[in-house]
Amino acid sequence: MKIATWNVNSIRARMERLCAWLAAQAPDVLCLQETKVEDNVFPALELESLGYHAAAYGQKTYNGVAVLARQPFDDIVRGFGDGIEDAQARFLVVRVGKLRVGSLYVPNGQAVGTDKFRYKLAWLERWRAWLATHADVSQPLVFCGDINVAPEDRDVHDPEAWRDQVMCHPDERAALAEVRRWGLVDVFRQLNPDASQYTWWDYRQLSFPKNRGLRIDHILCTQGMAAGCRSVVIDRDARKGQAPSDHAPVVAEFADL
DNA sequence: ATGGTTGCTTAGCAA
Numbered sequence: 679m680k681i682a683t684w685n686v687n688s689i690r691a692r693m694e695r696l697c698a699w700l701a702a703q704a705p706d707v708l709c710l711q712e713t714k715v716e717d718n719v720f721p722a723l724e725l726e727s728l729g730y731h732a733a734a735y736g737q738k739t740y741n742g743v744a745v746l747a748r749q750p751f752d753d754i755v756r757g758f759g760d761g762i763e764d765a766q767a768r769f770l771v772v773r774v775g776k777l778r779v780g781s782l783y784v785p786n787g788q789a790v791g792t793d794k795f796r797y798k799l800a801w802l803e804r805w806r807a808w809l810a811t812h813a814d815v816s817q818p819l820v821f822c823g824d825i826n827v828a829p830e831d832r833d834v835h836d837p838e839a840w841r842d843q844v845m846c847h848p849d850e851r852a853a854l855a856e857v858r859r860w861g862l863v864d865v866f867r868q869l870n871p872d873a874s875q876y877t878w879w880d881y882r883q884l885s886f887p888k889n890r891g892l893r894i895d896h897i898l899c900t901q902g903m904a905a906g907c908r909s910v911v912i913d914r915d916a917r918k919g920q921a922p923s924d925h926a927p928v929v930a931e932f933a934d935l
Numbered sequence: 936a937t938g939g940t941t942g943c944t945t946a947g948c949a950a
Contacts, residue, residue: 690942788950826950921941924941
């Protein structure tokens with residue numbers, strides 16, 4: 679089974695690229711982030727014609743996540759359901775057969791010390807709490823998405839320039855480590871222990887041709903599932919050419935799923 | 936040089 683994640687930075691602006699990519703890569707499951715559309719205008723019919731079921735959790739202008747899959751879903755969860763008032767559409771979990779799949783768009787945090795950064799840290803803790811109360815570590819479960827945290831310095835093109843900045847700050851790295859401590863494996867790092875490869879490059883200052891990027895899009899799964907992971911590839915080609923997203927897709931292959 | 940690019944919405948925000 680091929681499971682992928684891609685922050686498309688507006689599904690409407692990226693529809694042509696998305697359809698071409700689905701046809702070329704043929705993932706079984708694709709998690710999308712920053713769709714930026716409300717659910718009633720999500721382009722489900724067009725995706726259906728390519729052979730994908732879609733579950734969406736979106737809003738106008740900002741945020742928005744979705745899962746596409748060859749198989750139909752059941753058990754769709756939108757938001758943490760933790761009683762906290764939150765209009766931001768960033769958390770969607772579905773069941774595809776025996777597998778649970780989450781598509782996540784972790785808050786960016788804007789700058790360390792701001793309200794948005796505090797919201798990011800609180801959001802990561804809410805994710806951890808959701809796992810503790812709603813998930814089973816012994817079952818196949820995968821969370822894919824734009825996590826907006828580069829876990830280690832080797833995930834950063836220039837660690838000194840990024841030291842203590844948003845996406846690299848020790849507090850958010852610690853918060854992500856707490857989430858993972860529940861029992862999630864970063865399968866890219868598991869299979870590529872020495873790689874410095876990135877998934878996001880700023881649109882500005884020729885960041886992509888200079889490869890000034892960060893690895894902030896992740897595929898995190900339970901250990902039993904991670905044991906069946908055969909490869910994880912960052913599709914850098916999808917960041918090239920006219921009108922790309924600022925993120926590249928990440929694609930993982932799993933045996934026995 | 937406190938910039939720079941993109942998307943949504945239409946001037947300013949978010950990333």
